[in-house]
Amino acid sequence: MYVWEFAALKPYWGLIWQGLLVTVFYTVITVAAGLLVGLIVGILRTTAPRWVSVPLRLYIEIFRCTPLLVQLVWMYYALPVLIGVDMSPAMACFIALSLYAGSFYAEIFRGGIEAVDIGQWEAGRAIGMRRGKIFRRIVLPQATQVMIPSFINQTIMQLKNTSLVSVVAVGDLLYQGSVITATSYKPLEVYTTIAVLYFVVLFPLTLVADRVELRMGAHR
Amino acid sequence: MSALIATNIHKAFGDHEVLKGVSLAVERGEVVTLIGASGSGKSTFLRCLNLLEMPQQGELAIGAHQFAFGKGVRAAGDAQLALLRRSVGMVFQHFNLFPHMSVLANVTEGPVQVKGMAQNEANELGRDLLAKVGLADKADAFPSRLSGGQKQRVAIARALAMKPEVMLFDEPTSALDPELVGEVLSVIRSLASEGMTMVLVTHEMAFAADVSTRVGFMNDGIMTEIGTPEETIRQPRSERLKSFLSRFHETH
Numbered sequence: 001m002y003v004w005e006f007a008a009l010k011p012y013w014g015l016i017w018q019g020l021l022v023t024v025f026y027t028v029i030t031v032a033a034g035l036l037v038g039l040i041v042g043i044l045r046t047t048a049p050r051w052v053s054v055p056l057r058l059y060i061e062i063f064r065c066t067p068l069l070v071q072l073v074w075m076y077y078a079l080p081v082l083i084g085v086d087m088s089p090a091m092a093c094f095i096a097l098s099l100y101a102g103s104f105y106a107e108i109f110r111g112g113i114e115a116v117d118i119g120q121w122e123a124g125r126a127i128g129m130r131r132g133k134i135f136r137r138i139v140l141p142q143a144t145q146v147m148i149p150s151f152i153n154q155t156i157m158q159l160k161n162t163s164l165v166s167v168v169a170v171g172d173l174l175y176q177g178s179v180i181t182a183t184s185y186k187p188l189e190v191y192t193t194i195a196v197l198y199f200v201v202l203f204p205l206t207l208v209a210d211r212v213e214l215r216m217g218a219h220r
Numbered sequence: 221m222s223a224l225i226a227t228n229i230h231k232a233f234g235d236h237e238v239l240k241g242v243s244l245a246v247e248r249g250e251v252v253t254l255i256g257a258s259g260s261g262k263s264t265f266l267r268c269l270n271l272l273e274m275p276q277q278g279e280l281a282i283g284a285h286q287f288a289f290g291k292g293v294r295a296a297g298d299a300q301l302a303l304l305r306r307s308v309g310m311v312f313q314h315f316n317l318f319p320h321m322s323v324l325a326n327v328t329e330g331p332v333q334v335k336g337m338a339q340n341e342a343n344e345l346g347r348d349l350l351a352k353v354g355l356a357d358k359a360d361a362f363p364s365r366l367s368g369g370q371k372q373r374v375a376i377a378r379a380l381a382m383k384p385e386v387m388l389f390d391e392p393t394s395a396l397d398p399e400l401v402g403e404v405l406s407v408i409r410s411l412a413s414e415g416m417t418m419v420l421v422t423h424e425m426a427f428a429a430d431v432s433t434r435v436g437f438m439n440d441g442i443m444t445e446i447g448t449p450e451e452t453i454r455q456p457r458s459e460r461l462k463s464f465l466s467r468f469h470e471t472h
Contacts, residue, residue: 122272123316123375127330127382128306130298137333141320 006189012180019176020197026097026172027159033098034158038105043135045110056106063103069164071096076168089168097165101158108150112143152209156202163198173197223248223282223417224386229268230277230289231261238264239275240441246386249415253428255452256438257464262421265438266390269419270308271301283307283385306334309379313391315371317363323350323374324359330382342381349377353407369400373407380411387411389420425468429453437461 009016041060045053063071076092079085087095116139124134166175177194181187224246231239238261246252254262267273269280275289285304287296296304318326327349328342337345350356353373363371372392379387389408393401405427412418412431422428428435429449436446439460445452456462 117316119312119314119316120318123312123318123378125272125301126270126305126308126310126312127378128302128334129330130302133333137329138318145320 002188004189005186006193008184008186009180009189009193012176012184012190015176015180016173016193016197019171019173020201022171022175023159023162023173024201026093026162026165026170027155030094030097030101030162031155031158033094034101034105037098037102038107038109041102041106042109042113045106046113059099060103060106063100064107068096068100068161069167071100072164072168089165089170092168093165093170097158097162100161101154104154105151108147108154109143111150112147113139115146116142148213149209152205152212156205159202159205160198221248222246223250224269224419225279225281226265226269227279228277229265229275229280231264231268231273231275238441239268241278242438242441242443244419244436244443244446246417246419247433248417250433251412251416251418251420251431252446253420253422253432253435253449254438254443255422255425255428255435255464260438261441262438263390265443266388266419266421269386269388270305270310271296272310302334306382307385309382309384309387311372311375311379311387311389311392313394315363315368315375315395317371317374317378319363321362322359323355323361323363323366326363326374327378327381330378334382345381346377349380350374352380353377354403367400368396369403372396372404376404376407376411385417387416387418389418389422391421391423393422393424423468425453425465437464439464 041056045056045060048056072093075096076087076089079092080087120138120142121134124138129137162172163174165172166178169175173194177190181190184190222245224244226242226244229239229242230237242261242265244252244265254266256262264273268275269282271280271287274295277290279289280287282304285300285307287300287304289295317323318329321329324343324346327346328337328339331337331342331345332339347356347359350359353376355370355373355377358366358370358374363374366374376392392408393404396404401424405424408418408420409427409431420428420432432449434446435449435452436443437452437456437458437460438444439458444458445456445461452461453465456465
């Protein structure tokens with residue numbers, strides 16, 4: 001019978017905490033950047049002419065249909081060779097994670113926008129509103145309601161996906177876990193702790209998501 | 221004086237020619253009803269009057285707004301179209317209320333966002349209009365809490381809030397339960413009696429005969445007959461219109 005020794009992790013709490021901060025930090029900045037990319041790409045996909053929307057589709061599918069791990073490694077090792085620019089692991093990870101998230105968010109935005117009835121556009125036009133205003137005031141608020149569940153889902157995955165940055169030695173929670181394992185020889189305790197920490201961060205997020213969804217659906 | 225003049229309007233969707241040169245001049249204060257079988261082009265024609273559909277050929281003049289359509293004529297831009305639509309109200313078959321806004325906000329959206337009216341002034345206007353359509357007590361409700369008839373009355377108030385010169389009604393009662401049709405028709409009737417210029421597409425033949433100054437019959441993309449309700453509905457000339465009316469009386 002295995003005897004758990006969580007006390008052995010005590011000296012490493014600083015590292016774990018640091019790793020958790022890096023994970024949360026990466027999640028926040030790549031979700032923000034990904035949302036921006038996703039919003040722009042999603043809107044262009046629904047409204048722009050083909051010569052714009054087809055390349056964007058290509059971007060979306062490349063990032064959706066290749067493993068994020070491959071994208072991270074490619075951004076770090078291959079892209080610098082191709083464009084002749086040195087890139088820090090942190091930067092490579094930021095770009096890959098943001099574009100990856102952006103590709104999924106773009107599809108969520110597109111789906112949400114297209115789910116809004118065409119009659120809503122017409123009603124806006126009929127009272128003399130212009131395209132941009134109809135989009136902002138009429139369509140986007142309704143699209144957002146439809147999108148919220150998928151959006152939260154994708155964001156939860158994004159936080160978990162940040163664990164892949166450890167392969168290019170960015171010091172996130174998982175990376176610190178493997179470092180600590182190497183010195184403490186306590187893999188069970190370390191990885192259990194890390195799993196619990198991921199859960200502790202994400203579970204409340206799902207609860208918030210439920211409440212937001214409930215509140216926003218109140219007018220339906 | 222004409223409030224609206226549409227001349228030789230042509231519209232095709234792909235190979236399908238829906239409007240084959242339709243003209244209509246509506247005098248100020250007139251109520252013109254368009255009748256015809258589904259697919260005759262009457263709704264498409266109505267939607268051409270506020271340019272929700274772009275004609276491929278023809279001309280449209282409403283108040284000071286003039287548009288020409290055809291090859292080599294530059295298409296009107298978003299801003300120009302928006303300007304036209306400020307003065308042309310439209311009521312849709314399926315209401316198309318904004319579900320994320322309260323009833324009052326639905327009505328004030330146009331004045332505030334398009335005309336730049338102050339919100340409190342718009343609220344006052346909105347409450348007046350809601351009272352006029354008999355929904356003063358629903359100002360703070362959301363559209364999902366309303367019956368179909370109430371929704372349509374809000375939609376009418378929303379269109380009126382822009383103080384349009386012309387009102388277009390696209391089958392305003394077709395999506396309603398029979399017992400709710402009356403309340404919407406009575407609002408339209410009172411608008412007519414106030415002298416609002418209106419073009420309606422409807423299947424309510426008795427109402428059309430009663431409220432209209434003229435009734436036009438559309439068949440296969442052409443306005444084949446137009447005249448007083450007496451002429452069009454009681455003394456139809458063409459066989460097409462006769463058979464349309466008799467089929468209509470059988471089923472209603």
